[in-house]
Amino acid sequence: MPQELLLQVTPEIAANQEQLKNHISKQIQVSANAIQQVVVLKRSVDARQKAIKINLKVAVYLKGDFFEATKFQLPDYPNVATAQEVVVVGAGPAGLFAALQLIELGLKPIVLERGKEVRGRRRDLKAINVDHIVHEDSNYCFGEGGAGTYSDGKLYTRSKKRGDVTRILELLVAYGATPDILVEAHPHIGTNKLPQIIQDIRQKILACGGQVLFETRVTDILIKNNEVQGVVTHQGDTILANKMILATGHSARDIYQLLDTKKIFIEAKPFALGVRAEHSQALIDQIQYSCDYRGELLPPAPYSIVKQVGGRGMYSFCMCPGGVIAPCATSPGEVVTNGWSPSKRDQPTANSGIVIELRLEDFKPFAKFGALAGMEFQKSIEQKAWQLAGESQRVPAQRMIDFTQGKVSSSIPKTSYVPGTTSVEMGQVFPGFLTQILREGFSEFGKSMKGYLTNEAILHAPESRTSSPVRIPRDPISYEHLQIKGLYPCGEGAGYAGGIISAAIDGEKCALMVGECLRQKNMQ
Numbered sequence: 001m002p003q004e005l006l007l008q009v010t011p012e013i014a015a016n017q018e019q020l021k022n023h024i025s026k027q028i029q030v031s032a033n034a035i036q037q038v039v040v041l042k043r044s045v046d047a048r049q050k051a052i053k054i055n056l057k058v059a060v061y062l063k064g065d066f067f068e069a070t071k072f073q074l075p076d077y078p079n080v081a082t083a084q085e086v087v088v089v090g091a092g093p094a095g096l097f098a099a100l101q102l103i104e105l106g107l108k109p110i111v112l113e114r115g116k117e118v119r120g121r122r123r124d125l126k127a128i129n130v131d132h133i134v135h136e137d138s139n140y141c142f143g144e145g146g147a148g149t150y151s152d153g154k155l156y157t158r159s160k161k162r163g164d165v166t167r168i169l170e171l172l173v174a175y176g177a178t179p180d181i182l183v184e185a186h187p188h189i190g191t192n193k194l195p196q197i198i199q200d201i202r203q204k205i206l207a208c209g210g211q212v213l214f215e216t217r218v219t220d221i222l223i224k225n226n227e228v229q230g231v232v233t234h235q236g237d238t239i240l241a242n243k244m245i246l247a248t249g250h251s252a253r254d255i256y257q258l259l260d261t262k263k264i265f266i267e268a269k270p271f272a273l274g275v276r277a278e279h280s281q282a283l284i285d286q287i288q289y290s291c292d293y294r295g296e297l298l299p300p301a302p303y304s305i306v307k308q309v310g311g312r313g314m315y316s317f318c319m320c321p322g323g324v325i326a327p328c329a330t331s332p333g334e335v336v337t338n339g340w341s342p343s344k345r346d347q348p349t350a351n352s353g354i355v356i357e358l359r360l361e362d363f364k365p366f367a368k369f370g371a372l373a374g375m376e377f378q379k380s381i382e383q384k385a386w387q388l389a390g391e392s393q394r395v396p397a398q399r400m401i402d403f404t405q406g407k408v409s410s411s412i413p414k415t416s417y418v419p420g421t422t423s424v425e426m427g428q429v430f431p432g433f434l435t436q437i438l439r440e441g442f443s444e445f446g447k448s449m450k451g452y453l454t455n456e457a458i459l460h461a462p463e464s465r466t467s468s469p470v471r472i473p474r475d476p477i478s479y480e481h482l483q484i485k486g487l488y489p490c491g492e493g494a495g496y497a498g499g500i501i502s503a504a505i506d507g508e509k510c511a512l513m514v515g516e517c518l519r520q521k522n523m524q
């Protein structure tokens with residue numbers, strides 16, 4: 001049996017197997033030669049003191065102990081080509097993991113995705129960045145892999161159910177992600193690696209007899225006696241099914257509109273909104289690691305900050321060390337920011353959403369839209385930003401101290417946001433209460449993170465797609481929609497997930513609930 005140890009070591013020791021063995025040999029008082037293998041089980045950076053340490057949990061195998069490197073294998077998926085069909089709308093993490101789970105249960109998923117397969121999607125991302133053209137079905141939010149495909153691929157979640165998280169991480173490793181994601185306290189995959197993993201998941205669904213139809217937007221849901229009968233696609237095709245997992249993400253406004261028009265119960269949901277701040281990565285490293293230069297052994301530093309300002313939470317969201325700010329609009333006439341990083345996080349800039357929690361009462365000016373009030377509030381800010389920045393994919397931008405002082409910046413340096421920026425006083429983008437909180441909040445952030453409040457940092461607006469502005473309510477036990485049988489609202493768009501991992505977990509759960517419902521029906 002290996003011995004498990006908790007260690008705190010220098011970055012040099014953590015990076016070198018031999019040095020690590022020597023360190024451990026002294027600690028457990030055996031010769032370094034007696035140690036067969038050291039397996040790192042968990043790794044995190046402890047930057048609380050000037051001398052940065054790496055916290056490790058390791059398993060030490062002595063010579064004579066049985067050691068075998070863990071292999072992560074795919075489940076034994078059956079062929080489901082002739083099995084009962086279940087429609088899955090959306091090929092984001094929720095939809096894809098729902099499809100895989102359905103196959104494990106012996107059911108045939110038919111995945112309908114409005115966007116293109118991962119490679120075709122790239123051309124449309126170039127069109128947004130370079131030509132300012134937003135394709136309404138293929139963009140940073142829509143297409144194979146969903147909103148997370150061209151992201152930082154951060155894989156942490158607030159989910160307390162470690163077993164569920166570990167299962168998703170192990171499946172990702174089996175589909176080609178680096179096993180490091182099982183070890184790091186804050187794992188991430190990176191934009192360059194995610195597309196291949198997603199393609200391999202699709203290939204597996206197809207190889208097992210499932211279907212994945214791209215460029216197939218669902219435009220209607222067929223319902224009879226409050227029970228799902230199937231869907232209609234934008235080509236006018238009808239696909240019949242009485243079980244449907246709806247995993248369309250937080251940006252599918254047409255789906256919310258459809259549900260509202262059909263009087264299918266949905267409700268407004270609070271979300272968060274603000275700006276995306278960009279600093280140089282070197283400055284964030286200096287602040288977080290209290291050093292002049294990070295060196296080769298430490299990862300580009302992330303940050304996470306929360307403050308109560310004016311009675312509301314203001315916090316960093318989806319922070320991307322060594323990353324790039326992306327244009328994430330899903331329709332012409334609006335601008336939206338978010339961020340991504342390559343796996344090495346080796347870009348010179350660090351960006352993060354800095355957002356404020358909204359409340360349902362903030363949506364009052366849009367009350368006439370009922371359950372869609374929050375969505376219309378969100379849309380109005382995105383459209384205002386588009387107008388103010390010049391009616392293209394350029395975004396309003398302002399230097400951070402200038403913003404806190406309500407001063408238009410006389411110049412905006414080039415930032416990582418490829419379509420470009422227009423110098424705008426951000427107070428014009430947001431309602432007064434949001435501007436006020438953001439101004440105070442940045443001053444507070446500057447007190448906690450010395451150097452953070454600087455005119456070298458550039459704010460981009462808006463960061464508005466933090467989570468869904470609408471909830472599609474479901475029964476907490478059966479996961480079926482409260483009113484429509486056979487409809488399983490799923491993932492971030494339904495208001496039951498926030499991020500890649502929690503969306504994947506929710507996808508699996510919805511599939512399990514579909515399986516359970518069918519099992520009970522078959523027993524009757």
Ligand code: FAD
Binds near residue numbers: 247250499500
């Ligand atoms: P989505 O991923 O949004 O997938 C929904 C899918 O449904 C889309 O592919 C869409 O095209 C499709 N669809 C919508 N309407 C229809 C329709 N009518 N018919 C057919 N198909 C439809 N999360 C993290 O955890 N870590 C990160 O580092 C991270 N970075 C991000 C960076 C960016 C740039 C963005 C945009 C998001 C990022 N996120 C990140 C958030 C994360 O991507 C989402 O939380 C997650 O993808 C939600 O999964 P989902 O499956 O519920 O929905």
